[in-house]
Amino acid sequence: MHSDTLTEYVLVNYRWVFVVFFLLPCTVLGKMWAVFEKKSWSRRRRSTGLDHEKKVENIQCEVRHKNLHAPGRVMCTARPSWRSMTIAEMTYKKRMFNINVHLDEMISIDSHNRTVRVEPSITVGQLIPILIQSGWTVPVALELEDLTIGGLVMGIGLESSSFKFGLFHKTCTRYELVTADGDLITCSESENPDVFRCIPFSYGTLGFLTAIDIRIIPAKKYVRLQYRPIRSLEKIQSSLIAETIDVENNDFIELLMFGKNEGVLMTGQMTDGDQNTKNVNKIGRFYKPWFFKHVESLLLSQKHTEEYIPLKDYYFRHNNSLFWEVQDIIPSGNHPLFRYLLGWIMPAKVALLKLTQTDTIKQLYDKHHFIDDFILPISNLKESVEKFHEHLNIYPIWVCPTVLSPSNGLVHSHAPVDKMYIDIGLYGEPKVSNFNSSIVKNLELFVLKLKGFKMMYVGTYLNEYEFKKMFNHYLYQSIRIQLNCKHNFPEVYDKVNKKVRR
Numbered sequence: 001m002h003s004d005t006l007t008e009y010v011l012v013n014y015r016w017v018f019v020v021f022f023l024l025p026c027t028v029l030g031k032m033w034a035v036f037e038k039k040s041w042s043r044r045r046r047s048t049g050l051d052h053e054k055k056v057e058n059i060q061c062e063v064r065h066k067n068l069h070a071p072g073r074v075m076c077t078a079r080p081s082w083r084s085m086t087i088a089e090m091t092y093k094k095r096m097f098n099i100n101v102h103l104d105e106m107i108s109i110d111s112h113n114r115t116v117r118v119e120p121s122i123t124v125g126q127l128i129p130i131l132i133q134s135g136w137t138v139p140v141a142l143e144l145e146d147l148t149i150g151g152l153v154m155g156i157g158l159e160s161s162s163f164k165f166g167l168f169h170k171t172c173t174r175y176e177l178v179t180a181d182g183d184l185i186t187c188s189e190s191e192n193p194d195v196f197r198c199i200p201f202s203y204g205t206l207g208f209l210t211a212i213d214i215r216i217i218p219a220k221k222y223v224r225l226q227y228r229p230i231r232s233l234e235k236i237q238s239s240l241i242a243e244t245i246d247v248e249n250n251d252f253i254e255l256l257m258f259g260k261n262e263g264v265l266m267t268g269q270m271t272d273g274d275q276n277t278k279n280v281n282k283i284g285r286f287y288k289p290w291f292f293k294h295v296e297s298l299l300l301s302q303k304h305t306e307e308y309i310p311l312k313d314y315y316f317r318h319n320n321s322l323f324w325e326v327q328d329i330i331p332s333g334n335h336p337l338f339r340y341l342l343g344w345i346m347p348a349k350v351a352l353l354k355l356t357q358t359d360t361i362k363q364l365y366d367k368h369h370f371i372d373d374f375i376l377p378i379s380n381l382k383e384s385v386e387k388f389h390e391h392l393n394i395y396p397i398w399v400c401p402t403v404l405s406p407s408n409g410l411v412h413s414h415a416p417v418d419k420m421y422i423d424i425g426l427y428g429e430p431k432v433s434n435f436n437s438s439i440v441k442n443l444e445l446f447v448l449k450l451k452g453f454k455m456m457y458v459g460t461y462l463n464e465y466e467f468k469k470m471f472n473h474y475l476y477q478s479i480r481i482q483l484n485c486k487h488n489f490p491e492v493y494d495k496v497n498k499k500v501r502r
């Protein structure tokens with residue numbers, strides 16, 4: 001066997017050995033370190049009084065220092081590429097001026113006004129358990145623990161409650177920002193409303209976020225989840241549309257498709273249950289099967305099922321298997337023996353997987369793997385699934401309805417009223433023989449034609465003109481002038497095109 005082929009074979013088939021015996025123990029040590037660090041940090045904080053305001057002043061100083069010593073050099077955050085929740089590498093970070101914006105605490109909960117104020121680098125995995133303990137939760141709770149609130153505002157975040165509440169940023173009520181001049185401004189619907197509308201999806205190109213206010217709602221104990229296997233694409237589309245209209249009875253809607261004509265539609269309600277609550281499925285326990293495998297088993301048995309899932313377990317249902325990505329890395333990860341022996345240290349930290357992947361692994365992923373999300377009008381579900389089937393043939397497919405509102409911000413509904421869209425997430429190995437970058441570009445153009453959007457965490461092959469057709473830059477450009485961004489921050493396209501996000 002040629003040595004390159006042998007390397008590829010070993011990397012593809014035996015990466016699990018490295019992951020299981022090195023990365024998983026590192027993940028556990030990392031978790032222990034985080035707990036220790038947090039404790040000693042709060043002790044230090046009590047003694048030094050280094051609070052949010054002080055941390056923000058430090059960022060302002062860094063920006064002013066840059067303006068003095070490197071005027072004209074554009075800035076980005078110093079968060080290393082390997083920490084970011086995307087498979088892509090952000091090469092732009094190497095040539096831009098890096099500002100340290102690592103602020104990761106919860107600042108306060110305001111039960112009266114029902115908001116929580118957080119710093120941008122706090123992760124969903126840190127915030128949600130604290131909120132649930134206090135009896136609250138966020139309306140759009142993301143499913144991967146390592147996503148940060150700042151990243152979700154500056155990129156896009158969506159989840160199975162987005163059909164009701166919209167994208168993650170629609171639940172945010174106020175942003176605090178350090179501008180290109182080092183000033184501190186705040187914005188909301190009533191204060192600097194145009195800046196407020198332009199922040200989401202601006203990818204850190206209008207200023208550095210230092211605090212975010214998010215709406216909170218009362219948390220309940222369980223999600224009562226109904227699973228409905230369906231074996232026809234037409235029926236899947238019509239049922240999904242009908243469920244999204246029923247906002248009274250549904251709090252969560254999600255669809256997993258396991259083939260072109262088969263899927264399981266899941267609808268859920270937040271509930272406290274009662275003494276008679278049976279059929280509780282604690283899917284978050286370490287020995288439980290991966291969630292998508294559990295759903296697939298219900299499709300195979302064609303059973304309409306109802307279960308009560310503890311709220312936090314429901315939120316993070318795709319975290320253990322990173323949707324279905326872990327099966328490519330640890331093929332036996334869902335085997336009962338593996339789960340009972342090592343399930344408690346799963347999953348390996350995404351950042352560690354990224355940090356330790358070799359160039360060859362990255363190239364193999366580039367050639368043989370696809371990860372992306374497309375947001376399309378819900379009426380185009382059938383047509384889109386057929387298109388993705390023909391050009392990618394990847395299953396499962398994640399389908400998550402989300403409502404978009406009309407706005408002059410970058411991402412908006414194309415109608416003058418709220419309009420229902422669906423996010424179609426495709427993660428895995430394309431089962432077509434001719435997969436390459438022109439197919440990907442072709443799919444992006446297909447989405448543009450249908451007046452849809454592409455999530456940008458993996459980057460885009462669209463050229464600047466096409467990109468600006470997809471995202472409304474009209475207000476964004478005037479806000480850039482207002483906030484003196486031109487020579488201090490790049491434009492969004494300069495951060496998401498495939499040449500700099502590879």
Ligand SMILES: Cc1cc2nc3c(=O)[nH]c(=O)nc-3n(C[C@H](O)[C@H](O)[C@H](O)COP(=O)(O)OP(=O)(O)OC[C@H]3O[C@@H](n4cnc5c(N)ncnc54)[C@H](O)[C@@H]3O)c2cc1C
Nearest residue numbers: 087365366367369370371372436437438440441458459461
């Ligand atoms: C995890 C993962 C996520 C991915 N996500 C995305 C994604 O979000 N968006 C995406 O577009 N691709 C994505 N890809 C596809 C991946 O980047 C391409 O498959 C890869 O670049 C193909 O390399 P190649 O040399 O085999 O391609 P070839 O088709 O042989 O192309 C060679 C080079 O020509 C250029 N090129 C070819 N066709 C085009 C075109 N139509 N437009 C611009 N340049 C072109 C590219 O620079 C490419 O590197 C993803 C791949 C992986 C593994």
Ligand SMILES: NC(=O)C1=CN([C@@H]2O[C@H](COP(=O)(O)OP(=O)(O)OC[C@H]3O[C@@H](n4cnc5c(N)ncnc54)[C@H](OP(=O)(O)O)[C@@H]3O)[C@@H](O)[C@H]2O)C=CC1
Nearest residue numbers: 076077084085120148150151154155156157158204208209
């Ligand atoms: N369910 C979902 O919706 C999912 C969403 N995602 C995607 O993952 C990304 C979030 O990942 P995460 O690792 O948290 O974030 P990232 O580190 O990827 O950051 C995303 C963008 O936000 C900017 N940003 C982050 N914090 C700040 C800040 N304080 N001030 C200014 N700009 C900031 C970054 O700027 P810079 O480039 O300067 O660092 C970057 O451009 C989003 O793009 C999201 O779309 C991924 C998986 C699931």
Ligand SMILES: CC(C)=CCC[C@@H](C)[C@H]1CC[C@H]2C3=C(CC[C@]12C)[C@@]1(C)CC[C@H](O)C[C@@H]1CC3
Nearest residue numbers: 085086087322323325350353354357373425427
């Ligand atoms: C729900 C939405 C909108 C997106 C889900 C995206 C995730 C499936 C990906 C986000 C980051 C990705 C990474 C990997 C798998 C897929 C994601 C979790 C890897 C673990 C794949 C293996 C590589 O070696 C490292 C990757 C890091 C990022």
